[in-house]
Structures are given as structure tokens and as C-alpha cells.
Amino acid sequence: MAKHNLQWDENKLKRFLREGRGQGEGQDYKPWVTVQDFPSKGRCSRVLGWKTNRIHHLFTDSETRYFYLLEWEDAVVDIREHFPLLDLEEVVKEKDDLNFNLFQDKNSGLPYIIYTSFLITIKDTDGQKRYIARSLKADYELQRKRSIERLEIERRYWLNKHIDWGIVTQKDIPTVKAKNIEWVHSSL
Template sequence: MSNWNKEKLGRYINEGRGQGEKSCYIPLTKTHEFSSKGRASRIFGIKTQRIHHFHSDNQLRAFHMYEWVNDNVVDIRECFPLLDVMEVIDDKDNLRFDKFRDKESGEQLVLTTSFLLTSRDSDGKERYLARSIKDSSELIRKITLEKLEIENRYWKAKGIDWKITTDKQLSRQLAKNIEWVRETLLSNEQQDINKDQLSDDLLNHLLINPDSAIRDSLRDFDNKAGVSNGVALYLFRYLIAKKEINIDMRNKIDTASRITDLML
């Protein structure tokens, strides 16, 4: 974050950065404002109904895991600022805040945690989970470890569960599969069909033909339903996205497989 000063912080706070929940939350920094080492991306959140801003592929993969895999997560706030860090942490011994200052202005930078999640238990009780996303290669850097220690003490003082998640815990194939199916929850590319009714029909069709290759069953369904080629594949993705078809998303989805071999 370059050219950081009190005026910019004041403007960000007035804009509501780092404040609000779900659709009202605004991350401290947005993708076009921040130079990151990773690939920046913007994505519309299904649970939050807003645009999320990510500064690396690892953050995007983590988001997919929190949004789609974990049904207990009801809110996802990225780039969450620790605005009250100096007041919250009593034990500041050995914490190198001086290393996190703007090189030009000398102003103290606002430290952030990658994600603050809201998780709701089966009894309706909500709790917060803080998660820092790092590439495993970063963990050998002293400055990275110093920032993580600040985060650790901050969230510990607040009584909030905090963990580090690295690229080794974020499956690329899982994220790729989620991206492939979640589009059907957002898109309206098949406007001329009743998506919910036809997807129910497709599920029944697949279940009564468990030993057929999925791609053959999908082609057969397109013909029987009188829809254009590819509709059944779209509906198949939709069923997975809604978790009405339960498969191992950590593996590549092979439509040459039999439905009985793919479904869990």
C-alpha cells in the first residue's frame, strides 16, 4: 500500500472501509488500488451478494473453500483491517510495528487479516474465525513472521480463533471444480428452460441409469427432453453446485465415468 498517510486513512474510514457485514462490507483495499505479487481478481459472492476483491490466487481458492465447501460460513470479509491493533494488544514486547510504516510518509500502515469469517452453528450461534492466507514460501521471511505474530496476538486478545492457511492446504483442483459449477448459480445462460424442474428430471434420469457413462446419459437426456446440446451438462453442473449430486470435488470431474463411480 503506497503513499499511506492519515488523510488517506480518514478518507477510507469515511467511505466505510473495513466496516459493515455481508453486502454492506467494504474491504480496506480493492484490487485496482493495491500492487500485489499475486494475480488480483474480483468475484461476485453468492453468500454476501457483493463483489469480493482478492490479491492472489491463494486468496481466491480460500474464498471458494469458505463459500462453497463450508455451509456454516454465512459471511466472508476479506482484507479485514486491524484498526484498533495498538489498543487491543497489551503485550507488545518484541512486536516490530516499526517495520510496517510507509516508506515515504513514515506513517504506520494499517495491518490486515486475509479473511474474517462468520460461522453459524446448527443451534444458530455465530462466531468469528480469522484466517491469514500465505504462500508457504513466504513463511521463511522474517517480516512475514513478524506480521503474523502481530495478527496472532491481536486475535488472541479478542478471543477469536485465528489460523494460517497456506497454498499446501488449498487444492487447485477443488477450486477449479467449484469455479466450474458455481457459475450455474449465478448465470442465466439457459434462459429458455426451467432450470430447477429440468435439473430434477436429469437427476432422476442419472439415478435410473447408474451404470451408463455420464456423458452418454447427458446426451440421451438432451435428446429426450428436446433441448439443445449442452443443456444437460449445464444442469449436471447445477446439480453439483446445489450439492444434490455429491462427488469428490478434489478430483477432476470426468464425464466418461459412470454415475455410480462418481457419486459419493
């Protein structure tokens, strides 16, 4: 019996929505995908967040290190990993030049739900909340057509939502600082 059901169909979509995935904030947020949903191609982490008091599901070392950097920042008040773009069809109006066929299940034909690595809530010095979205990718993935297409979809989505979006690679993450924060984080 297979441990992971990688098939994407209407039943799985309904189950994810019924479970409340991609919904909520802070302690009540449930990521769209968790480490149990996919077989690992590397090291996955589940980390109890200081700011959210919930388990965060992180698929790569880069995601984990970036998460620790976010945890350390005083202005960050919420970190939502694997945030789904559930209203993508309504938000992105200009999509004729995008190839959405790359992001659908070959068997069911159902489009996959595209998600952004992190949706971060920041409290400004004047007490106002604002959001930033960050997509984490390995630098070599930026050469792949599928990755570029997905990132362009995300960019247009967040642009239309008026939310600052950007790409973060492993080269943008200060590894030593992240590891030091991880060490402190685990001690507390």
C-alpha cells in the same frame, strides 16, 4: 501519471475510513484494500459472492481458491476479506518485543493498517454465530522475518479478541475441489 498512489499518509487513512472501508457485514462490508489500490504482481480476482451478494476483492490465486471453498461451506454465512485491525493498539497489550517499525510508511512515518486475509462468520448447528480469522500466505513467505512479525501481530490480536486464528498456505488448499467450485460458481 501513475495509476496507483502507494503513498500512505494521514489523508489516505482518513479517506479509507470515510469510505467505510473495513466496516459493515455481509453485502454492506467494504474490504480495507481492493484490487484497484495496488499494482498486480499476479492474477487478481473480483468475484460476486453467493453468501454476501457483493464483489469480493482477491489478490492471489490462493485467496480466490480459499474463497470458493468458504462459499461452498453451509456453515459459513459471511466472508470479509482484507479485514483491518483498526483497534490493534488497544487490543494488543504485549507488544514490546514486536517490531512495528517494519509496518510504517518510510516517508510519512504513519503506521500501515495491518489486515487479516479473511474474517469468516460461521453459524453453528445450534444457530450461534462465531468468527474465525485466517491469514493466507505463500509457504515461502513463512521464512521471511517481516511476514513472521506480521503474523505474530495478527496472532496476538485475534487471541486477545478470543477469535480462532490460523495460517493457510497454498499447500492447505485442495486445488481441484476449489476449481470445481469455481466452475459451478461461475455457472450459477
